[in-house]
Amino acid sequence: MTLAARLSLGCIADDYTGASDLANTLTRAGLRTVQTIGVPADDLALPEVDAVVVSLKSRSIEAGLAVSRSRAAEAWLRGRGAGHVLFKICSTFDSTDAGNIGPVMDALRADSGEAVVLVTPAFPETGRTVYQGNLFVGAVPLNESPLKDHPLNPMRDSNLVRVLARQSKTQIGLVDLATVTRGADAVRARLAELSGKGIGAAVIDAVFDRDLETIGLVAAGHRLSVGASGIGLGLARALVSTGEVKSTTASSAAGAPVGGSAACLAGSCSQATLQQIAKAEAVMPVLHLDPDGIITGAGEAQRALEWAKPRVVDGPVLIASSSASDQVAALQARHGRDAVGLAIEHAMADIAEGLVQAGVKRLVVAGGETSGAVVDRLKIPGFLVGVEIAAGVPVLRAVGAEKGDMLLALKSGNFGGAEFFTDALGLMR
Ligand SMILES: Nc1ncnc2c1ncn2[C@@H]1O[C@H](COP(=O)(O)OP(=O)(O)O)[C@@H](O)[C@H]1O
Numbered sequence: 410m411t412l413a414a415r416l417s418l419g420c421i422a423d424d425y426t427g428a429s430d431l432a433n434t435l436t437r438a439g440l441r442t443v444q445t446i447g448v449p450a451d452d453l454a455l456p457e458v459d460a461v462v463v464s465l466k467s468r469s470i471e472a473g474l475a476v477s478r479s480r481a482a483e484a485w486l487r488g489r490g491a492g493h494v495l496f497k498i499c500s501t502f503d504s505t506d507a508g509n510i511g512p513v514m515d516a517l518r519a520d521s522g523e524a525v526v527l528v529t530p531a532f533p534e535t536g537r538t539v540y541q542g543n544l545f546v547g548a549v550p551l552n553e554s555p556l557k558d559h560p561l562n563p564m565r566d567s568n569l570v571r572v573l574a575r576q577s578k579t580q581i582g583l584v585d586l587a588t589v590t591r592g593a594d595a596v597r598a599r600l601a602e603l604s605g606k607g608i609g610a611a612v613i614d615a616v617f618d619r620d621l622e623t624i625g626l627v628a629a630g631h632r633l634s635v636g637a638s639g640i641g642l643g644l645a646r647a648l649v650s651t652g653e654v655k656s657t658t659a660s661s662a663a664g665a666p667v668g669g670s671a672a673c674l675a676g677s678c679s680q681a682t683l684q685q686i687a688k689a690e691a692v693m694p695v696l697h698l699d700p701d702g703i704i705t706g707a708g709e710a711q712r713a714l715e716w717a718k719p720r721v722v723d724g725p726v727l728i729a730s731s732s733a734s735d736q737v738a739a740l741q742a743r744h745g746r747d748a749v750g751l752a753i754e755h756a757m758a759d760i761a762e763g764l765v766q767a768g769v770k771r772l773v774v775a776g777g778e779t780s781g782a783v784v785d786r787l788k789i790p791g792f793l794v795g796v797e798i799a800a801g802v803p804v805l806r807a808v809g810a811e812k813g814d815m816l817l818a819l820k821s822g823n824f825g826g827a828e829f830f831t832d833a834l835g836l837m838r
C-alpha cells in the first residue's frame with residue numbers, strides 16, 4: 410500500500426455506509442481518500458492518499474468487540490502516522506444505551522492520551538444540527554424523528570449529553586453554540602475549563618458548516634474526535650487551510666465504465682428508503698421479500714434469485730426486505746430483534762452473491778448494516794470514491810475485489826432523494 414509520507418487523517422467508521430459518506434466528504438473537501446473494509450492487508454494496492462477511512466461493522470455488535478476492532482484500526486492508522494483519528498458515528502447517533510459510541514470513545518481516548526474528546530454528529534447538509542446538546546433531524550428533535558423506530562437502534566432521547574453519559578465512563582460536558590460562534594480560541598478555553606473539572610468528552614453544538622470549520626480547527630490540534638461527516642468536513646478544511654494537506658480536486662475515480670448488469674438491494678426500513686422503493690416501482694421490476702419467510706428459512710433468497718436472474722439481463726431490478734415500522738415491530742416481537750436483523754442481512758448477502766455470480770457489476774445497497782453484510786460477502790477490501798449521487802452517498806469503485814471491477818453505492822437508509830435508485834444507476838456505468 411502506498412501512502413503519503415505521513416497520513417494526515419485517520420478515520421474509523423462504525424458502518425460501511427457511514428464510511429463512504431465520510432470518504433465522500435473528505436474527497437470533496439480536497440483530501441485524497443480511500444475507504445478500506447476493516448484494517449487493510451499489507452498487499453492491498455492503493456493509491457497515495459491523505460486520509461484512510463477504515464470501515465467496521467461495529468455499530469450494533471457487542472460493545473467489547475466494537476472496542477477491540479476499533480482499537481486495532483486505531484493502532485494501524487497511528488502506525489501510518491495519523492496524528493488525528495476521527496471515530497465516525499452516525500449523524501443520528503444510532504446506538505442504544507448498551508451501545509458502542511461511549512465504550513469505543515473511552516478506549517480510543519485512553520489509547521490517544523486525549524484529555525477531552527470533541528463529539529458532534531452535526532451534518533447540516535443532511536439536516537442534522539446540534540443545539541444545546543440536542544440533536545435535530547431536519548425540523549424535529551431526534552426522539553420525534555423516524556429514528557425513534559429504527560429497527561436496531563431506536564433513538565428516544567435527543568439530548569446527546571445524556572445519551573453519551575449513559576454509555577461512557579467519563580463525564581460528558583457541553584460546548585454550546587454561543588461559544589462556538591465566538592471562535593476557535595473560545596472553544597479551546599471552554600475545553601480547558603471542562604478538562605480542569607475532570608470531564609473527558611464534550612458534545613459540541615453546530616448548526617452551520619462555519620461552526621464545523623471552527624470545530625475542525627480546534628479538533629485538528631487534538632488526537633481524537635468523535636462525530637459524523639460534518640466534523641470530517643471541518644477537519645478536512647482545517648488541514649487544507651493550515652497547509653498540512655495540499656488540496657486535490659476530486660477526481661472521477663469512478664473511471665472507466667464497468668458495464669455488466671445492475672441491481673438494487675434495500676434492507677433499510679427508514680422512511681426515506683420506503684419512499685425511494687415506492688418511486689422505483691414505476692421504473693424497474695421490484696421484488697418485495699417475505700421477511701417472515703426469510704426467518705423461517707423458506708428459501709426466500711433462492712426465490713429472489715430465480716426472480717431476478719432472467720430480469721437483470723434486460724435492465725436493473727430492485728429487491729427489498731423493507732417494511733413499515735409497525736410490521737418491523739411485529740416481526741421482532743415474534744422472533745427477536747437481533748435474530749430478525751441477522752437473518753435478513755444474511756439473506757441479502759446470499760442474494761448479492763448470487764446476483765454477482767449472474768453478472769451484476771453495478772450494485773446499489775440501501776442500509777448500513779445491509780451494506781456491511783453485502784460487502785463482506787462479496788469480499789471487497791476497499792473502495793475509491795467517485796462522483797456524488799446525493800449528499801453523503803458517492804459512487805464507489807471496488808479495489809482489489811476477487812470479482813474484478815465493480816461499482817457500488819452504499820446508501821445510508823436516511824439519505825437520498827425520492828428518485829435515489831434511478832439517480833444512482835444513472836451515474837454508475
Ligand atoms: N422487514 C424487516 N423487518 C425487520 N427488520 C428488517 C426488515 N428488513 C430489514 N431489516 C433489518 O433492519 C436493519 C436495517 O438496518 P440498516 O441496514 O443499517 O438500515 P439503515 O441504514 O436504515 O439503518 C437490518 O438489520 C435489516 O436486516
Ligand SMILES: O=C(O)[C@@H](O)C(=O)COP(=O)(O)O
Nearest residue numbers: 426427430499500777821822
Ligand atoms: O452519518 C450518517 O448519517 C451516515 O453516514 C451513516 O452513518 C449511515 O448509517 P445508516 O443509516 O445505518 O446507513
